[in-house]
Amino acid sequence: MKPKTKLVQTANGTNYLVPFVLITTLFFLWGFAHSILDVLNKHFQDALSISKTHSALIQAVVYGGYFLMAMPAGEIIRRYGYRTGVITGLILYGIGALLFIPGEQIMSFPFFLFSLFVIGCGLTCLETAANPYVTVLGEKESAERRINLAQSFNGLGWICGPLVGGLFIFTTNKEESSVAIPYAIIGTLVLLAAILFSRIRLPEIKTEEPVTAAQTATKRSLWSHGNFVFGLIALFFYVAAQTGINSFFINYVTEQTTISAREAALWLSFVGMGLFMAGRMTGSWVMGFVRSERLLASVAIGGILSMIIVIAGLGKISIGAFFFCFLCESIMFPTIFALAIRGVGEHTKRASSYLIMSIVGGAVAPLIMGYIADTVNTATGFIVPLICFAIITVFALYLQKH
Template sequence: MKPKIKLVQTSDGTNYLVPFILITTLFFLWGFAHSILDVLNKHFQDALSISKTHSALIQAVVYGGYFLMAMPAGEIIRRCGYRTGVVTGLLLYGTGALMFIPGEQIMSFPFFLLSLFIIGCGLTCLETAANPYVTVLGEKESAERRINLAQSFNGLGWICGPLIGGLFIFTANEKESSVAMPYAIIGTLVLLAAILFSRIHLPEIKAEDPAAVARTGTKRSLWSHGNFVFGLIALFFYVAAQTGINSFFINYVTEHGSISPREAALWLSFAGMGLFMAGRMAGSWAMGFIRSERLLACVSIGGILSMSIVMAGLGTVSISAFFFCFLCESIMFPTIFALAIRGVGGHTKRASSYLIMSIVGGAVAPIIMGYIADTVNTATGFIVPLLCFIIIAAYAFYLLRQRRHTDFAG
């Protein structure tokens, strides 16, 4: 009989429930930061009279921050530990958010972009620390389940972002609209969280037993791990797909569904992100029975089918396909991340830095999709996430093939 694997407890009985709960709260914070960008995208198009291509710079600067800050963040964590990485990220995040207060008075798009870039740098530190930390808070066999459960609270942040952003920014009375208020609230909460994390202890956990490393002789190069190299590519394209879909969801449904931006933001919040969160919770449960590689293959095929229907521009049917896609893409990021660092051992922190750098894919897709939307139409732009899901499917099938070879050899 297969022994039961506990989610946040190791085989020697060490329980990591408390650090798991504390770190999981961070997933909510960066989920909120990312999802409110989708409201800003449409708001700045209208308020500042800029094109879709121009407004896509919102995502570009945030995700560009990931690319530039990932290696420094990894170095901070390697030298000073996970807690220092978390506190640094929270301080940068809070500072960038509070900059929206003077930003609303200036109403300068470059100033808003600077604020968002600082937020992006903060989010990089948080994700570089939190994602790998969660995977080692228990047995390695339950890593994918654990990170999917933690990422469920990231999904809660994705619900709250467009909900709060839509209520404050897309108001019936334009004079009551405030882009600063939601950022002032979250910025204050984030700085309070920084104070809390600066005063608590987070155990530093070795990703691999030194004795096990000694038994196997010299450590393999990180780049010799095929699951990591292909996972790095797959994660780049996943973030590109997710960011592109979220960025132009409001544009698409207002053009094809005849509803207001405020209503579209609420649909994105409750329906889209609600399914996104539910999918992560269900995925964490399902991985107790289904191999994560197999589940990843199924949902990536679902994403391909969804985007094909969206591109067809079939009105209500295509909008429904959007919501199915949110359900499909829910488990992709945490599952790819966990599978990519599986077995890299002492390279875990460095591998995490590279994986966080791959989030720069979110800076690329919206600009390409915005250009296609401006020159052709919005629906055609969704060919970008469709191609991304094809690459993710290829990664899943690669892992399944590798697993079959391993099982056969065993």
């Protein structure tokens, strides 16, 4: 049993509730941006007559943006602070979203990919700034709880993405469907948020760790922290698993049942992402009593079991396993992130940049799964997230031993 700590207050009494609330709103914005991709994946397969492997480039360009932009984003934050990183991310996100308006007229897949790449660069800045910032807005012992609570609103964005995308894109009348409308709305909101953040101040917080006598002569390298190095690997595979599962959920459900893509998108929104959000909120509370490493190991094993059932192709039973997997996935990203930067001290901002780079895993898994789906079948492709969950389990067990 862990001792209780205050969530957004430091030991000396400093309260960070206001900056915590402001930054938490950003988690919703990138949750929406990621989850609507799963609707686009199926939409472009039908509208542009492309293969599953080809449509997986949607995820590849967004998550590729994370890999290319993470270090520049980290440099912006180190030089100019968290607020500048947030504003830069919001502006890029807004511009990329508004590019969908001319994109719908052109109906060029490469143009859509370029728009999504710009969005991905914006999301990189947001995540590089917001994730580590949330972990330091209070006592370090409550970092995992704090980031899981903030990520709960990311889960709300994951609910709204498939819902809005399904309603606007998967319509019964093709003439009424529009890929531009949801992006025009979110793009406008994001640019308004950029204006808001440009007019407020966020406290810059220096992360300091007590220095031992042995460390006074030589500073400890970031790469000497085993939890960071292994966490970097685990985060790569987690994002690969999550993105692959979400990308082909609609394909899997429409192939295993008789329901339409529109209905499958609503299932993904309300049931899958609803459980995802509920899991994060519950996980934040549970971590007040159970060590985060132990909880991470349990849910990773749950992910392995659910993927075995999905691969078996058991119809509704396998779809039920999908929903259980969404519940298991819920706490993984924020928990791995917080555990990876635990104890890195002054390296926190640089560590965050590397961790955000690892999100490129989301570009890899959909391509591999799309190829397997095109050459074998969709169900077999889910062996990729199964392997990813196994690696996360090993990471959690490693932390328990160390």
